[in-house]
Amino acid sequence: MLRIMLRHISLLILTLFILSFFSFSLAYLFPGDPLVNLTGIRDSSEQTYALLAQQYAMNDSLFSQYWHYVNNLFSGNWGLSFSSGLPLAEEISRSLAASVELSAYALIISFVIGLPLGFLSGLRHHKFIDYSLLSASVIGYSIPVFWAALIAILLFSVQLGWFPLSGRISLLYDIPYDTGFILIDILLSDVPDKEFAFQDALRHLVLPSVSIAIVTSTIVLRITRRSVVEVMNSEYIQAAYARGLSPRQVFVRHGIKNALIPILPLLVMQFTTLLTNAMIVETIFSWPGIGNGLIQAIYQRDFPAIRAGMLAVSALVLTFTITSDMVIQIFDPARRRPEDATS
Known part of the structure; x- marks a missing residue:
């Protein structure tokens, strides 16, 4: 049982890490300036642009930017929606x-x-x-x-x-x-x-x-x-x-x-x-x-909402699938692998 739990938990953590990295990369995959995609501010002065770049750690390495993004995710700071101006964590x-x-x-x-x-x-x-x-x-x-x-x-x-x-x-x-x-x-x-x-x-x-x-x-x-x-x-x-x-x-x-x-x-x-x-x-x-929200975000080019919504849906589906499979294998010995059934 312990081996089953450890295998599924490690799989969940690894897959969530891959999902979070893909979500982080969307800011660079969207067309346009990554900082503009994250803030929605297009015609900003050099001073404002520099302050925003410092806020989002855009001048640091990619690893530092990703670490900053993950910290914001765990702290509930998912950004603001361009269309409503509300925090994305609350809306999602x-x-x-x-x-x-x-x-x-x-x-x-x-x-x-x-x-x-x-x-x-x-x-x-x-x-x-x-x-x-x-x-x-x-x-x-x-x-x-x-x-x-x-x-x-x-x-x-x-x-x-x-x-x-x-x-x-x-x-x-x-x-x-x-x-x-x-x-x-x-x-x-x-x-x-x-x-x-x-x-x-x-x-x-x-x-x-x-x-x-x-x-x-x-x-x-x-x-x-x-x-x-x-x-x-x-x-x-x-x-x-x-x-x-x-x-x-x-x-x-x-x-x-x-x-x-x-x-x-x-x-x-x-x-x-x-x-x-x-x-x-x-x-x-x-x-x-969330489906209707993602469609509206795509129409309005609300890139932070698209990125956060896709990550939330993917994480929910992944967590439910892996957790369900783990519970099934624990309580149904017929579905275990041979090495788990003998342990």
Whole structure:
């Protein structure tokens, strides 16, 4: 176990170091003067330019500049956004929380839809309902996320008027920031008409989260189906039938638990896919997440926001992936390497 933890932690640190160096290099890869890219000040006097160069350590060696950049990252000084003038650490934390919220709710929807249908398909293996669900999963997996979002807006917002077109909550409500999850923040707040605010936020959340969950639900369905088929055809299941247990008893006592054990780690790993798709959907629904923020930063040539946003997203995805893999290997001996399994 210790060897697994040390290997994953060292991998995480090394990869984060590479990401931070690439993020630091973006100031030189962007077109134009690196100092202008970092400050946004173009027509400055020689004295102002010299003071800014000293502030950002631009006259020092590249190693000193990188060390200065890393120190600023750990101290929370990520710079200022050109468009809003606000600290980037604050803006990115808010937008990243909105993206994680959208991905988390979409993951819950994927479990609610994909797990029952996957069990149903696996239990009706090679029957009409199995083929129907597999066909539906292929269609759902083939639908581009942005196209599904646009169709959802056209049908449920424009035509039927059931859900709002965009945004996170109506402008009528001013919800104080606490956790970054809008539904939780509403419950924790003391705003008037809390119940109506919660319903309004929930209505804003339905279309973007469902649009993201379509593809992931099909993946959950297929993974669950494959696991159920393997478990129900295993020898210990046949032995349970031989002991006189009914199909329902076999499924409840042995089938569900043994089918979920190998697929739960795979399902958790779908969170990074959801986060990537959420960044695409955010621009369509004007969701104030990190994806929408990065697109706006690119349009406005807000180079510090681009650099900080890319680093934040990459670090989050990397940390979640490596940590999930470490936890899976610790608690699931079947996934360990031979040298780890014998230690």
